[in-house]
Amino acid sequence: MSTENNMPNGTEQEGVENAQVSEDTTAQEHSDAGQSDAEARIAELQAELDRVSKNLGASRRFERNAKETRTALETEVSELRAFKERAEKAESLLNEQAIERALTEAATAAKAKNVKMVVSKLVDRTAIKVENGVANAEDVEAQMLKTKEEFADQFDVTPVPDVARAAEGSPVGGYAKELDACKTTADIEAVMRKYGKR
Numbered sequence: 001m002s003t004e005n006n007m008p009n010g011t012e013q014e015g016v017e018n019a020q021v022s023e024d025t026t027a028q029e030h031s032d033a034g035q036s037d038a039e040a041r042i043a044e045l046q047a048e049l050d051r052v053s054k055n056l057g058a059s060r061r062f063e064r065n066a067k068e069t070r071t072a073l074e075t076e077v078s079e080l081r082a083f084k085e086r087a088e089k090a091e092s093l094l095n096e097q098a099i100e101r102a103l104t105e106a107a108t109a110a111k112a113k114n115v116k117m118v119v120s121k122l123v124d125r126t127a128i129k130v131e132n133g134v135a136n137a138e139d140v141e142a143q144m145l146k147t148k149e150e151f152a153d154q155f156d157v158t159p160v161p162d163v164a165r166a167a168e169g170s171p172v173g174g175y176a177k178e179l180d181a182c183k184t185t186a187d188i189e190a191v192m193r194k195y196g197k198r
Contacts, residue, residue, distance in 0.1 A: 098130050107119050110144050110155055122150075123143050178191045
């Protein structure tokens, strides 16, 4: 076999070269199209990445703001609770002082031998209501009378004087004269009880 037979002739050589060029052109076109598609896809992905990055940044800012807001709110709630506790303690203290004052006056008027002991140990303070910083007078009086009945030995008992009758022809009776002669609230109460006015 000769080598000349295996070699393509000039026309065949051109056809092969043309086919090769055509294949190269097609491959180049495919490569260019593929590269163009890849670049478009890269641009899409880059845009998506930018969008996700912005969203992530916004999300992080929101999370940071949410944490700061939560911390501020927790601090405010804590301060309000502390204020409420202080206000309740102050109100309780004022109520106790109002009860103390009212009971001290009532025990003094009832002639307690030891006012402090009667007020602090013998009277049921829980039965006395306080409104607007003032102890209810009826509750105080009821508790003092109850204490005086239960612990009579702790009070100086003023004997109830005999009823003095008005003299014949005198328009003023003994009740009015006795009231005029009273020097303390306890004396007035004793006279009123004596004549059934209380």
